[in-house]
Amino acid sequence: MxxxxxxxxxxxxxxxxxxxxxxxxxxxxxxxxxxxxxxxxxxxxxxxxxxxxxxxxxxxxxxxxxxxxxxxxxxxxxxxxxxxxxxxxxxxxxxxxxxxxxxxxxxxxxxxxxxxxxxxxxxxxxxxxxxxxxxxxxxxxxxxxxxxxxxxxxxxxxxxxxxxxxxxxxxxxxxxxxxxxxxxxxxxxxxxxxxxxxxxxxxxxxxxxxxxxxxxxxxxxxxxxxxxxxxxxxxxxxxxxxxxxxxxxxxxxxxxxxxxxxxxxxxxxxxxxxxxxxxxxxxxxxxxxxxxxxxxxxxVIDEVTPKIQATEAISTKQSKIVKKQKHDKKVSSVKVEENIRLELYEKFASTQKSNHPLESEINLIQSPSLKKEVNLFLNAEHPIYSFEEKIKVIKSILTKNINEANKEALIKNERSF
Missing domain, CATH: 3.40.50.720 (NAD(P)-binding Rossmann-like Domain)
Known part of the structure; x- marks a missing residue:
């Protein structure tokens, strides 16, 4: 195996x-x-x-x-x-x-x-x-x-x-x-x-x-x-x-x-x-x-080409940033990785915007922190959901008749599991 x-x-x-x-x-x-x-x-x-x-x-x-x-x-x-x-x-x-x-x-x-x-x-x-x-x-x-x-x-x-x-x-x-x-x-x-x-x-x-x-x-x-x-x-x-x-x-x-x-x-x-x-x-x-x-x-195996490209870019940039910051014991490597993934994913998503499966739903989001949670959930590896399943989860949450703070909390729960 x-x-x-x-x-x-x-x-x-x-x-x-x-x-x-x-x-x-x-x-x-x-x-x-x-x-x-x-x-x-x-x-x-x-x-x-x-x-x-x-x-x-x-x-x-x-x-x-x-x-x-x-x-x-x-x-x-x-x-x-x-x-x-x-x-x-x-x-x-x-x-x-x-x-x-x-x-x-x-x-x-x-x-x-x-x-x-x-x-x-x-x-x-x-x-x-x-x-x-x-x-x-x-x-x-x-x-x-x-x-x-x-x-x-x-x-x-x-x-x-x-x-x-x-x-x-x-x-x-x-x-x-x-x-x-x-x-x-x-x-x-x-x-x-x-x-x-x-x-x-x-x-x-x-x-x-x-x-x-x-x-x-x-x-x-x-x-x-x-x-x-x-x-x-x-x-x-x-x-x-x-x-x-x-x-x-x-x-x-x-x-x-x-x-x-x-x-x-x-x-x-x-x-x-x-x-x-x-x-x-x-x-x-x-x-x-x-x-x-x-x-x-x-x-979890990457299902789509954009996600593979983003992951490759993350690996290259992450290694450079960690080398610069490893002397600082207060810097969390997990947080560094999360920030890099988010930054690269957002940049990549902006170049592929017309093809993004959640484009219309994301455009309706007002809260910057909710957008951040959506991008983190879609880009991070998950022990259960495939990328397509994560799209379905986000769609389900974003279309609920609740405020954006509650939507953000639901996504955090799904992402942190």
């Missing part, structure tokens, strides 16, 4: 950066089979896809139970025990997500008959209720739209990651964030995943990138089914990855989990040495990883 071959190329690159051939030869050269792998890493490197490293001509993420442990300069709380399963299902983002989370909820409820199961919808969830349940539950699960640094349950409830990291959530054994970018790293503040670990959550799982709704639904159900049978987070994550592999899904490489963090002292190093695992200290610089991320395999 073409995508698998592209991922193998990335695997060779990452192996060279880490010295993986030497590590695997020294630790696995005796021919023994390894079943567990612990990766010790800085919080800003959690997205590095160690799962794509190769051993015995196979991606290690497809056969080995992998967990990450974060290097932190503090000791999270650990004095509480939970007693319930608190699961939240998103019914506010869009119809596709709502229908999927309804099915996910129904299936997971069948699995949790031995646990006190509390299920809530984002449309009715209050901030106080969320904090109360989160402070006493043993298992936490969120299914739906996610952002890197916050929960946006509804118009009235926003919970930032920098607020969560101040809480004592040591009662939670497992938190599963089943949505796009749930465990992504963040440059402006701690991501949701890291915030939960700092707050004392013992283990957290989720995706570091966008995930198609159906695949998220399958993995959410599969994870808890496996966990209630095995009581092992690592085995359950591996089971989910194997399911995604059968579907030939590259998103299996973005499903990860963190364990209890590591403090840098002799006591913890001795404990680590007693485990039957390989420990890898990730020493990659963040710029190396950003280079990797900018080149990661695309899962």
């Amino acid at each position: 073409e995508i698998e071959e592209l991922i193998k190329k990335k695997s060779y690159w990452l192996a060279n950066e880490l010295g993986w051939d030497r590590i695997s030869k020294e630790n696995l050269g005796n021919g023994s089979n390894i079943s567990n792998l612990t990766v010790i890493t800085e919080p800003n490197l959690i997205e590095v896809p160690f799962e794509i490293l190769m051993y015995k001509n196979t991606f290690i993420g497809d056969t080995i139970k992998i967990t990450r442990k974060l290097i932190l300069d503090l000791v999270p709380p650990s004095n509480k025990k939970g007693n319930s399963a608190f699961f939240i299902f998103d019914d506010k983002s869009n119809l596709n997500i709502t229908e999927s989370t309804i099915r996910e909820e129904q299936e997971i409820k069948k699995l949790s008959n031995k646990n006190k199961f509390i299920s809530m919808k984002t449309s009715v969830l209050k901030s106080t209720r969320f904090k109360e349940e989160l402070a006493t539950c043993k298992y936490f699960h969120f299914a739906g739209h996610l952002e890197k640094e916050k929960f946006q349950f509804n118009e009235a409830v926003t919970i930032q990651s920098n607020e969560i990291q101040k809480w004592n959530l040591s009662n939670i054994d497992i938190a599963y964030l089943n949505g796009c970018n749930g465990l992504s790293s963040s440059q402006s503040m701690h991501s949701l995943g890291v915030a939960f670990i700092i707050a004392g959550v013992k283990s957290i799982a989720g995706f570091t990138y966008s995930i198609p709704t159906e695949e998220a639904e399958r993995t959410g159900i599969r994870f808890w089914k496996s966990y209630f049978e095995t009581r092992s987070v690592e085995k359950s994550i591996l089971s989910c990855k194997q399911q995604l592999k059968k579907l030939e899904s590259p998103f299996r490489f973005t499903l990860i989990n963190f364990g209890i963090p590591i403090q840098e002292d002799k006591k913890h190093k001795k404990i680590l040495n007693s485990f039957n695992v390989i420990t890898i200290i990730a020493t990659l610089f963040i710029l190396l990883y950003q280079a990797f991320k900018r080149e990661e395999p695309k899962t």
Whole structure:
């Protein structure tokens, strides 16, 4: 499969950066089979896809139970025990997500008959209720739209990651964030995943990138089914990855989990040495990883010639701009890429205006920010929609009898998923 071959190329690159051939030869050269792998890493490197490293001509993420442990300069709380399963299902983002989370909820409820199961919808969830349940539950699960640094349950409830990291959530054994970018790293503040670990959550799982709704639904159900049978987070994550592999899904490489963090002292190093695992200290610089991320395999094929031409222009201009700005740590490479894509797309669209399939609808737009969202949505890669499908989505939204601010919000929801 073409995508698998592209991922193998990335695997060779990452192996060279880490010295993986030497590590695997020294630790696995005796021919023994390894079943567990612990990766010790800085919080800003959690997205590095160690799962794509190769051993015995196979991606290690497809056969080995992998967990990450974060290097932190503090000791999270650990004095509480939970007693319930608190699961939240998103019914506010869009119809596709709502229908999927309804099915996910129904299936997971069948699995949790031995646990006190509390299920809530984002449309009715209050901030106080969320904090109360989160402070006493043993298992936490969120299914739906996610952002890197916050929960946006509804118009009235926003919970930032920098607020969560101040809480004592040591009662939670497992938190599963089943949505796009749930465990992504963040440059402006701690991501949701890291915030939960700092707050004392013992283990957290989720995706570091966008995930198609159906695949998220399958993995959410599969994870808890496996966990209630095995009581092992690592085995359950591996089971989910194997399911995604059968579907030939590259998103299996973005499903990860963190364990209890590591403090840098002799006591913890001795404990680590007693485990039957390989420990890898990730020493990659963040710029190396950003280079990797900018080149990661695309899962959506360009459907039209104009979009291909615009993408080629973006690649050339982006490399020049990033070289000029890489000395400035405050510049987000993601934001740079977004701005370049928008600028080039708008310039290209202006030269092809007479052929643009949304010309008449776009000409009626008064709000500059709405025009920006339309162009970003049409030009950005999407894990679900083809370019033609994105045209249909935009047409549907722009023709709705609502104000432009609400149209912009709808497009943001579709684009951010």
